[in-house]
Amino acid sequence: MSTTRSASPAGSLFADSVPEVSFDNLFLADPLGEAFFGSWLGADYPAVREHFAALGRAGALAHPFSARADRETPRLETHDARGNRVDRIVYHPDYHALEDLAYPAGIVSRKYAPDFLARHRADRQLIGFGAAFYFAQTELGLFCPICMTDGVGWVLERHPPADAAGREAARETLSRLGHPERARRWRGAMFLTERQGGSDVGANAAVAEQRGGRWILSGDKWFCSNVDAEAILALARMPGAGAGTRGLGLFLVLRERPAGNGGTIRIHRLKDKLGVRSMPTGEVTLEGSEGYLIGGEGEGFKRMAEMINLSRLYNAVGSVAALRRGLLEALAHGARRRAFGSRLWELPLWRACMADLQAEYLGAFVLVFEAVRALDRSANGDETAAKLARLLTPLVKAQAGKLGVFGVSEAMEAVGGNGYIEESILPRLLRDAQVLPIWEGTTNILTLDVLRAVQKERAHEAFFDRLHRALAALPPEALGGRGLHRYIEGRLRGDAERLAALQGESEANQQRAAREWLESAGRTASMALLLEAAAAPALREPCLAALRRLQARPFNVQPLAGSAAVGLADTEEVLLRAGFAG
Numbered sequence: 001m002s003t004t005r006s007a008s009p010a011g012s013l014f015a016d017s018v019p020e021v022s023f024d025n026l027f028l029a030d031p032l033g034e035a036f037f038g039s040w041l042g043a044d045y046p047a048v049r050e051h052f053a054a055l056g057r058a059g060a061l062a063h064p065f066s067a068r069a070d071r072e073t074p075r076l077e078t079h080d081a082r083g084n085r086v087d088r089i090v091y092h093p094d095y096h097a098l099e100d101l102a103y104p105a106g107i108v109s110r111k112y113a114p115d116f117l118a119r120h121r122a123d124r125q126l127i128g129f130g131a132a133f134y135f136a137q138t139e140l141g142l143f144c145p146i147c148m149t150d151g152v153g154w155v156l157e158r159h160p161p162a163d164a165a166g167r168e169a170a171r172e173t174l175s176r177l178g179h180p181e182r183a184r185r186w187r188g189a190m191f192l193t194e195r196q197g198g199s200d201v202g203a204n205a206a207v208a209e210q211r212g213g214r215w216i217l218s219g220d221k222w223f224c225s226n227v228d229a230e231a232i233l234a235l236a237r238m239p240g241a242g243a244g245t246r247g248l249g250l251f252l253v254l255r256e257r258p259a260g261n262g263g264t265i266r267i268h269r270l271k272d273k274l275g276v277r278s279m280p281t282g283e284v285t286l287e288g289s290e291g292y293l294i295g296g297e298g299e300g301f302k303r304m305a306e307m308i309n310l311s312r313l314y315n316a317v318g319s320v321a322a323l324r325r326g327l328l329e330a331l332a333h334g335a336r337r338r339a340f341g342s343r344l345w346e347l348p349l350w351r352a353c354m355a356d357l358q359a360e361y362l363g364a365f366v367l368v369f370e371a372v373r374a375l376d377r378s379a380n381g382d383e384t385a386a387k388l389a390r391l392l393t394p395l396v397k398a399q400a401g402k403l404g405v406f407g408v409s410e411a412m413e414a415v416g417g418n419g420y421i422e423e424s425i426l427p428r429l430l431r432d433a434q435v436l437p438i439w440e441g442t443t444n445i446l447t448l449d450v451l452r453a454v455q456k457e458r459a460h461e462a463f464f465d466r467l468h469r470a471l472a473a474l475p476p477e478a479l480g481g482r483g484l485h486r487y488i489e490g491r492l493r494g495d496a497e498r499l500a501a502l503q504g505e506s507e508a509n510q511q512r513a514a515r516e517w518l519e520s521a522g523r524t525a526s527m528a529l530l531l532e533a534a535a536a537p538a539l540r541e542p543c544l545a546a547l548r549r550l551q552a553r554p555f556n557v558q559p560l561a562g563s564a565a566v567g568l569a570d571t572e573e574v575l576l577r578a579g580f581a582g
């Protein structure tokens, strides 16, 4: 399902010089991915295979539209011809073409369709994220609105508003989110970050007040992606509430309900972004926007965290999707490109680099989809899986986000100069991937969240239990010895001991050391899960090969604040001051 053609006619001096790479279907171009999804979904897989193939085809077709929508970015029109304030976004038609590839293929709506849920509720997220993974390999810009559209649905479905008007608003929203027909489709957004802080949500200052039994929101929001979305979840401080996240409420704000509500959402300007440029991110003021309260008055942050956690999985899936596309492009290029009389594939050092990258990708892929599968089990009532998902979600988002940027950059280098040129997808992919470690929690913030999951919920117990069980899936005899099992068991022991030792440190030193722990535990988890996957005959060879390479690579990206950071705390001030004297 892929073609690699020479840009020059056969027989010409330049035949094969710059191979042209294109794909008809990104799912069908990925037999290994299919083997993973097939092994995870078992008997249910044949019934959903066409969904994967539809989004694989959409992903392949999206490329030229994506490239143009990235160049011809959305524009803000603040006023109409008569000077009335309108605050509307004008998109290039190719962005709408991208939406028409993704939404009618059911990228969101399939996950909410009653017939789908009746049969596949147990694997809802695995199927949804698995298929979406193939679209994300081309278009991470629109993937962000898709993520937030699903996120709004996820929260509304689980927490319908208490009052009748709110319940009716939620019901209509759920029936329209990501609808296949453009005219009926509503899209989602998340208005959380304010100018004074994205990570420190407790500092949020936008307020809610009650007027005549209705909730009215006012205040500034600093990063609002998919800014003209029809259904927005927004955080606002409740009347009389103190500082911190406990004082926040979560509101559903609908652009068209009540009529004219969209006119209260002032869009001041669009951000001029490094990447994900096809999709508009705005700076906004809510000027008396009506909203419907979701959950209890002080529960806003808890409810928003559910959307954030789903978005973190989207983010992690987007990261492995970018890496997979980078690898696909580099490998397809290297299969034809010649240097020093050989194809790149035949050059020992090039091969070794690509093998390491493929091993990294497989390690991240199984880790990210383990988090997705844990969410499925948790949503179906498994409390241990809920703890596992609690720890894995920030962990995989952190690991995959870093690896995505590193991996796409390596893939670009593996293609060489032709990969740096905008006719290749790689420059856009690299720009787009760079948002993934930032949006929905930077690596530091995720590290602190993992620490909280350990300290408050003892989530590491579910984590270690799950990985020990993974090792039992493939008996050592099947590998001709215990070596690999022993190695991973040793890592699990080491990670558990380091975590225990960490608890005895001061809070400041726990934070300093936690990032390295996260990287190590993430690596151990990837290895245990690859070993488990190797129990399936179709996956054995590549998973074991990846494992052997990962064994020789202790970290996917060498961490900042490594093991020496605690003992080196006294060097911090002088070095920071050497960089900026204040």
Ligand SMILES: Cc1cc2nc3c(=O)[nH]c(=O)nc-3n(C[C@H](O)[C@H](O)[C@H](O)COP(=O)(O)OP(=O)(O)OC[C@H]3O[C@@H](n4cnc5c(N)ncnc54)[C@H](O)[C@@H]3O)c2cc1C
Pocket (backbone or CB within 6 Å): 190, 191, 192, 193, 196, 197, 198, 199, 200, 223, 224, 225, 226, 273, 276, 281, 435, 438, 439, 440, 441, 442, 443, 444, 445, 448
């Ligand atoms: C393209 C794009 C789209 C976005 N879309 C949205 C959106 O739709 N809705 C929305 O609500 N937000 C959105 N955001 C905002 C995004 O989620 C925030 O930028 C992000 O959460 C980081 O917050 P901040 O930018 O305020 O950085 P800060 O919170 O100021 O953090 C700055 C740096 O300090 C570090 N830091 C902060 N606290 C700590 C700590 N305690 N310990 C160690 N390090 C720390 C962080 O890791 C980071 O490196 C978007 C951002 C981008 C770039």
